[in-house]
Every structure is written in structure tokens, then in C-alpha cells.
Amino acid sequence: MHLNRLLFIGIIFTCFISCSQIEKEAETQDGFVQTNDGAELYYQVLGSGSDTLLIIHGGPGAGINSFLPSAKPLANHFTLIFYDQRGGGKSTLPKDTTRLKPEYFVEDLEAVRRYFNLDSMNVLTHSFGSIVLAEYATKYPQHLNRVVFHGSTGPVRAEMGEYYRAKAQQASPISDTSLTSRTSALLTSLLEGSADNPVSTCREYEQLSKQIAIMRGERASHRGSTCNAPSEAVKYYYQYTAQLAPALFGNWDYTEKLKGFNAPLLVVYGKEDTLALSSQRRWTEIIPNSRLLLVPEADKGSLSDNPDFTLHVITTFFEGSWPEQDAGNE
Numbered sequence: 001m002h003l004n005r006l007l008f009i010g011i012i013f014t015c016f017i018s019c020s021q022i023e024k025e026a027e028t029q030d031g032f033v034q035t036n037d038g039a040e041l042y043y044q045v046l047g048s049g050s051d052t053l054l055i056i057h058g059g060p061g062a063g064i065n066s067f068l069p070s071a072k073p074l075a076n077h078f079t080l081i082f083y084d085q086r087g088g089g090k091s092t093l094p095k096d097t098t099r100l101k102p103e104y105f106v107e108d109l110e111a112v113r114r115y116f117n118l119d120s121m122n123v124l125t126h127s128f129g130s131i132v133l134a135e136y137a138t139k140y141p142q143h144l145n146r147v148v149f150h151g152s153t154g155p156v157r158a159e160m161g162e163y164y165r166a167k168a169q170q171a172s173p174i175s176d177t178s179l180t181s182r183t184s185a186l187l188t189s190l191l192e193g194s195a196d197n198p199v200s201t202c203r204e205y206e207q208l209s210k211q212i213a214i215m216r217g218e219r220a221s222h223r224g225s226t227c228n229a230p231s232e233a234v235k236y237y238y239q240y241t242a243q244l245a246p247a248l249f250g251n252w253d254y255t256e257k258l259k260g261f262n263a264p265l266l267v268v269y270g271k272e273d274t275l276a277l278s279s280q281r282r283w284t285e286i287i288p289n290s291r292l293l294l295v296p297e298a299d300k301g302s303l304s305d306n307p308d309f310t311l312h313v314i315t316t317f318f319e320g321s322w323p324e325q326d327a328g329n330e
Contacts, residue, residue: 033083033115035108037099042090043083043112044068047075051122053318054081054112058127058153060105061088061241062226063233067126069223070303074124077315083112085132087241089229100245106136113143120145122318127300128153128246130283134254134261141260148314149267151300154279155254155286166275172216183208193239202227202234219272221304258286265290266317270298270305293325 029045044064053074057067064082074080084091086108087100094100109132113121122145125133130152137144154160174180186195186205195201206225213220227234265287269280271294284290293313298305303314313323 033112035086035104035111037104037107039086039092039094039099039104039108041083041086041092041108041112043081046072046080046082047078049075049078051077051318052079052081052116052118054116054118054121054123055083056109056123056125056129056132057082057085058125058129058151059085059088059226059237059242060128060132060245061085061100061237062127062224063089063229063237065089065228066224066226070301070307071124071126073307073311074314078122078318081112081116083108084229085241087245088226088237089233091233093233093236093240097240097244098248100241101248102132102135105132105245106139109133109136110140110143113140119143122146124148124150124314124318125152126150130155131249131252134258135249135252137261138254138257141258141262144261144263146318146320147263147265148317149265149280149283150303150310150314151269152267152280152283154276155252155282156279157250157252159279159282163275163279170275174212174215176215179208179212183212190235190238191243193235195235197231198235198238199227199229199231202238219299219301219305222301223304255282255286261287262289264317264322266313266322267292268295268302268310268313269293270295270300270302272297273299276300291322291325293323 031043033041033043035041055067055071057064059066064084068082071080085105086092086094121143123133130149133147134155154163183205186201186208189195190198190201190205206227210220226237265283267280267283267290269276280292284292295302295306295310302310316323
């Protein structure tokens with residue numbers, strides 16, 4: 001299978017394999033940030049802590065609601081700023097898809113930083129959000145204070161391709177071919193932009209993906225969803241952003257590009273996804289002031305799989321201390 005297609009299918013499946021319905025959200029402050037190229041980025045602010053965390057969701061372009069339910073408990077300790085990346089959620093869906101190139105995601109993050117007057121940012125990323133942040137760090141490392149990568153995409157594209165290949169080979173076969181065929185057909189209609197009702201198609205796809213995960217004995221606790229967005233945004237995300245944006249990042253390899261990344265970095269990942277651990281360790285090999293913390297009884301989405309443990313270590317880190325390493329860490 002072509003690497004672009006394999007990477008995309010892997011990112012989509014691991015991001016939404018265990019999605020569930022989102023809880024009703026508490027009242028939040030929200031609005032829009034204007035970017036240099038005229039795009040509008042939707043944001044939400046939760047909590048009122050003295051320290052602020054900027055949250056970068058995955059996808060890219062999966063939207064605030066793909067990660068907000070998992071990260072929301074951090075609002076008990078910090079002020080959280082979420083924003084929809086371009087090409088998803090309530091943010092601009094560019095007519096010119098070349099505006100899904102990495103430099104636009106970088107300048108969008110910089111526009112959010114300036115809007116909120118954050119001279120030095122504390123940042124929490126999820127999944128492909130780590131790549132957005134790494135690209136940002138190649139240009140603006142001076143604006144990073146402390147960073148957590150949660151369930152991150154690895155720093156070398158070729159290695160992630162191998163990960164998704166191995167993940168696909170490891171997956172237990174499903175005897176119910178009608179279920180897998182229906183799931184595949186739903187995803188294909190989203191990717192091709194042919195779904196009559198993108199939101200309902202997306203919800204059915206996520207529901208069946210969760211069912212398949214449970215049948216395979218995999219964890220299915222993630223609470224976010226890409227479907228809780230305007231219909232046109234769901235359509236655009238699957239048809240364009242989720243496919244084109246990773247491709248436009250090219251053969252990313254941050255092995256030699258992050259010399260200026262001096263901010264403390266905590267890489268948090270579930271211990272049970274053993275295939276991913278080499279890519280997580282790569283971040284700590286590349287970035288000097290960094291550590292990997294493996295979360296017990298958790299897979300990729302440790303904030304959902306083992307929330308108490310993960311919330312504690314993330315809070316400890318952003319309050320200024322390295323959390324104690326789990327006994328299983330090397």
C-alpha cells in the first residue's frame with residue numbers, strides 16, 4: 001500500500017478507533033483569531049487557573065472536540081486554550097488547499113500565541129499535534145516554555161509508516177466481514193467526499209470502529225470525536241485536510257531540525273502500545289531536555305485509558321517538576 005495512504009488510514013483509525021459521544025460542555029469563552037492570510041481560527045477557553053496551557057489537537061484538522069473531552073479535567077488546574085486548526089471544526093476551510101501546507105499551521109499557532117499575549121507558552125499536544133509543534137519549534141523555539149507530547153506521532157515519517165504497517169499486521173482478524181465492509185465503505189465515502197450526510201456517516205464510522213476495536217480486545221475509551229463539527233467541516237476534514245496536510249508535511253524528519261528546542265519536553269505514552277515506544281523514545285534522543293514517561297494500563301490515549309495517573313503527571317510537569325517515572329520506564 002502506498003505510504004501516504006497507509007499513514008492516513010493509520011492516523012484516522014488510531015485517532016478514532018474508540019470514539020464515543022461527547023458530553024455536554026460547560027459554558028466557555030470562545031471567539032475567533034484572525035491570521036495573516038485572512039483565515040479565522042475558532043478558539044475556546046476553559047478554566048481560570050493562573051497558568052495557561054495551549055492545546056494542539058491532532059489530525060491535523062481533527063478539531064477541538066477530538067481531544068477536548070480527554071483534556072478538559074486539566075481545566076481544574078489551568079486555563080486551557082483550544083483552537084480549531086484550519087481545515088476543520090469551526091475554523092476556515094481554505095478553498096485553496098495549498099494553504100494546508102506546514103507553514104500555514106505554524107503561522108496559525110503563532111497568531112494564536114500573539115492573540116493571547118503568551119510570550120512563553122506551555123503547550124500540550126495530541127497525536128499529529130506533536131508534528132505541528134515540532135514544525136513551529138523550527139522557527140519559533142523561543143516562545144516555548146514547557147511542552148507535553150501526549151500520544152504523539154513520531155518525529156520521522158518513515159518510522160511511522162513502519163509502525164502503521166506493523167500495527168495493521170498485528171490486528172486480530174474480524175470474522176464479521178459485513179461489519180468490516182460497512183466500516184470501510186463509510187470511510188471511503190468520507191475520503192471521497194461522497195457521503196450524503198457527513199456528520200451521520202462520521203458518527204456511524206466511529207461507532208463501528210469502536211465496535212471493531214472491542215472485538216479485537218483493544219482499548220476503546222477515547223472520548224473525543226471528529227463528528228462534532230459543522231457538516232461542511234466534517235466533509236472538508238476527511239476529503240482534504242486529513243489526507244492533504246500530512247502529505248504536504250512531506251517526509252518529515254526532525255532528527256536534525258530541532259537544535260533550538262531547549263524547552264523541557266515530557267513525552268507521555270501508554271505502555272501497552274509497545275510498537276510505538278521506539279518512535280516515542282526518538283523524541284527524547286532528538287530533544288536534549290526531554291524525558292519519556294510510560295503510562296501503565298494505557299495505549300495511545302493515556303488521558304482516556306488511565307486518566308488519574310496521566311492527569312497527575314501532566315499537572316506535576318506543568319507546575320514545574322519532572323514527575324516520578326513509572327517503575328516500567330527504562
